[in-house]
Amino acid sequence: MKIYNAKPILIGLAIFIGLATFPLWFNMGKAAPPPDPKLDTPVIQRMAVKQCIMPKDQMRTEHMQLLNDWRTEVVRNNNRIYTASDGKQYNMSLQNECMNCHSNKSQFCDQCHIYAGLQADATPYCWTCHIAPKENK
Amino acid sequence: MESSRRNFMKIGGACALGLGALPIVKAYAKNEKPQVAPDSKALVATKWAMVIDMKKCWEKGKPGCKDCLLACHSVHNVPEIKTIKEEIKWIWNEQYEHAFPGQENHFLPEEIRQKPFIVLCNHCTNPPCVRVCPTKATFKRKDGITMMDYHRCIGCRYCMAGCPYGARSFNFRDPRPYIQTELNMTYPTRERGVVEKCSFCDERLAVGLLPACVEACKCGALCFGDIEDPNSEVRKLLASRFTIRRKPELGTQPSVYYIV
Numbered sequence: 001m002k003i004y005n006a007k008p009i010l011i012g013l014a015i016f017i018g019l020a021t022f023p024l025w026f027n028m029g030k031a032a033p034p035p036d037p038k039l040d041t042p043v044i045q046r047m048a049v050k051q052c053i054m055p056k057d058q059m060r061t062e063h064m065q066l067l068n069d070w071r072t073e074v075v076r077n078n079n080r081i082y083t084a085s086d087g088k089q090y091n092m093s094l095q096n097e098c099m100n101c102h103s104n105k106s107q108f109c110d111q112c113h114i115y116a117g118l119q120a121d122a123t124p125y126c127w128t129c130h131i132a133p134k135e136n137k
Numbered sequence: 138m139e140s141s142r143r144n145f146m147k148i149g150g151a152c153a154l155g156l157g158a159l160p161i162v163k164a165y166a167k168n169e170k171p172q173v174a175p176d177s178k179a180l181v182a183t184k185w186a187m188v189i190d191m192k193k194c195w196e197k198g199k200p201g202c203k204d205c206l207l208a209c210h211s212v213h214n215v216p217e218i219k220t221i222k223e224e225i226k227w228i229w230n231e232q233y234e235h236a237f238p239g240q241e242n243h244f245l246p247e248e249i250r251q252k253p254f255i256v257l258c259n260h261c262t263n264p265p266c267v268r269v270c271p272t273k274a275t276f277k278r279k280d281g282i283t284m285m286d287y288h289r290c291i292g293c294r295y296c297m298a299g300c301p302y303g304a305r306s307f308n309f310r311d312p313r314p315y316i317q318t319e320l321n322m323t324y325p326t327r328e329r330g331v332v333e334k335c336s337f338c339d340e341r342l343a344v345g346l347l348p349a350c351v352e353a354c355k356c357g358a359l360c361f362g363d364i365e366d367p368n369s370e371v372r373k374l375l376a377s378r379f380t381i382r383r384k385p386e387l388g389t390q391p392s393v394y395y396i397v
Contacts, residue, residue, distance in 0.1 A: 075286045078278060079173040080343050092173070096323050128311075128328040129287065131214075131320065 035115040038107040043100055052101075053084050067094060067126075095130050103133040178345035182363035184281035185260065185337055186392040187351075188374045190358045193396075195252050197356035205255060206230070207318070208353030209335070214326045216315030225306040227335040228257040228350055236383055249397060255359075257350070258283060258304040258335035259383060259391030266296035266305065275332075281364075281392055282337045292330040301387055305334045337361075364392065 003009060044050060052059045053066065070092040073079040082090045091097045102108045175181075194202070209215070209228045218224050230253035234241045241250075260283045266275050267283060274289035275296055297305045311329045320326075324340060327333050338348035346352065351359045362369035371394075374380070380394040 071288060073173045075284070075288065076276070077173075078175060078280075078339070078343065080176045080179070081174050083172045083174070085171050095325065129325040131322055131325060133322075 032115060035111040037109075037111045038104055041101060041103045041108075043103065047101075053082070053088075053090055067098075070094070094126065099133045104135060105132050106135060176344055180342045180345055180347070182280050183365035184262075184363060184392070185342075186281070186362065186364035186371050186394065187257075187337075187348075188360040188371050188380065188394045188396065189255055190360070190374070190378075190396040191252070191254060193356055194255065194354075194358035195248065198354075198358065203230075204353045204355065205350035205359060208349040209257075209338075211318035212321055212338075212341075212349040213324055214312075214316050214318070214321050215333075216312035216326075217317045218310075218312075218315050223307075223309045225308065225312065225333065227306075227333070228255065230254065231256045237381065238384070239386065240381070254395070255350075256302065256304075256383070257393065258337075259302055259389065259393045260337055262390035262392065263388060265299035265301065265389060269295040269299040271295065278339075282339055284336060284339060285332070285334060287325075287327060287331050287333070290331040292332065294332060296332055301384055301389065302391075305332050307332050 039050070054062065059066075070082065071094075073082075074092050080092055082092045084090065099105065198204075206228050210217070213227060215227055216225050233245070233249050233252075233254060236254045236256050260281055262281070264275075264277060264283050267277055270276075271293060272289045272291055274286045274291070276284055276286070278284050292307065294307055297307060308327050308329050308331055313326055316326065338346070338350075341348060348359075348361055351361045360370050360374055362371040364371055364375075366372065374396070375394060378396045380396055382391045382394055385391075
């Protein structure tokens, strides 16, 4: 088999493959470290049994949904108290309940959200209105 | 597929039985689910209303008193933007001729013509803002409060065009740099692009507190209560004093009454 104009074609092909795989080798060995949400806030440290509103795995995957339900219940249905399945009661408030325990937003919520690639300047956009806890960074 | 009448009846019966068992299954499932409820301390009413005694305000209050306005605006992190087009107001002062147009004449007492009236969202029984809102971001609660759901507001400002009282303000810019009072960390701010207004302090009623303006007034000029309860303070005032409302001819049925 003979390739006409073999030289430019092979060079072109090499350049093409190089460019097409650029994202792969550019990031080689630089895997983003998995997020490490910190739980060392004063309120959580004082808790005898360190548990969230739902079991940890469920919180991980369903906290956005929980917040959405809380918001609807509070703003539209005027319910403020949430009784979890273990009987514990919570005030359905982002600012006053979640962030009371998780007062380290930049070390906790943001850790995951930045890793997951949620919009960096608005991780998530709730904080343009809701006031994030003061942290001494 | 062939099937006898007998078989058909059997299957039908089984289905009916299954449907009959649904409430039991539901009740069972419910026990496992988390529950939501109002706070037991919450103040409740069939219909909230406010009576503002302007006489009391002018006579007993210190001159130029703005306690109620300041209380509201600091509790709710309301920014202070000085231009008329962009200002944000939940409760503010208005001259008689602007608050009650059509009810003025040249010979009204000096006091009425000059002194400031306190105005806020009227929480109308028939609110035009709710009718025009395309996303149901503003809606009527069962207890008469005309509520804002800021999460749904798309900033179209139809409600502002609809409101005959100018009770709604649009955030033309990020309000945060303009908040002059100390930030209330327990209540959110708003953001650029949403409309805001008085909510009769729904967040305070929910935990058993009266609205901030009512609580702040030292001369008791603001009275807040259940207008459907004949023994309530507001009903007693309405029964004993002559009161007026803003623009009654529009048929919006305001829930804020004035003693002048």
